[in-house]
Amino acid sequence: MSWTDERIEQLRSMWEKGLTASQIADELGGVSRNAVIGKAHRLGLKSRPSPVKATDAKLAKPAKSPAAPKPAAAPPRAAVPAAPRPAAPPPKPEPRPAVAAPPTPDGAAPVPKPDAPRIVSIGPGGFIRQGPGDQQAPIPPAPPRRLVPAKPSPEIADKTSLLDLNDRICRWPMGHPGEPDFHFCGEAVNPGFPYCVEHCGRAYQAQLPRGTRRPPPPPPFGGPRVR
């Protein structure tokens, strides 16, 4: 497997979400946990709570002198033909961070405090969608005033692969990356958005005042795993 832009973005997103390297490796598939960590460091995004003691700048390490941490003659790294390791085991379930939903007493006035914890929605690839209040500089190119009803397109019997993606078809992932039936929505996009009208509704969700319960939280990657 190679690090395509798509996969790098998934790595970034998951890494910043706090998923472990193993989980990320599982989601991406075809890469080891070490590969994920290595790539993350190469990307510059590093240093999340590590079990290993972070070397404090002030703390000098007496045990390790810069003179010769590792002498030249140290070939324990012999190329031993190890047994073929399973390249890509089937992904395993992963604990999804539950959406924070502070209980509001019935009848209580849903007054949104400025610093109240936000309920965020998760988009495909694990992006954290911003609530309306977080939109500092509106990035959406041209939010349409009115959403047209999604037109069903029965002729999408064929799956839309990664190679089929372009600027005009919906990139919403269906299934999970690495799995055999993983594909993309492929519907015509909502103009100005990377997704079709239906999936724009999943990707961009307005934050409703407290107390109002909306049906289902949007699951990333198109839904919970079925195993």
Add this chain to the structure above:
DNA sequence: CCCTGATTCGC
């Protein structure tokens, strides 16, 4: 032992 991330270094 298991897990984690960090680092090294041959490729």
Add this chain to the structure above:
DNA sequence: GCGAATCAGG
């Protein structure tokens, strides 16, 4: 640049 091997803490 990549990632297995290795290290080191929890």
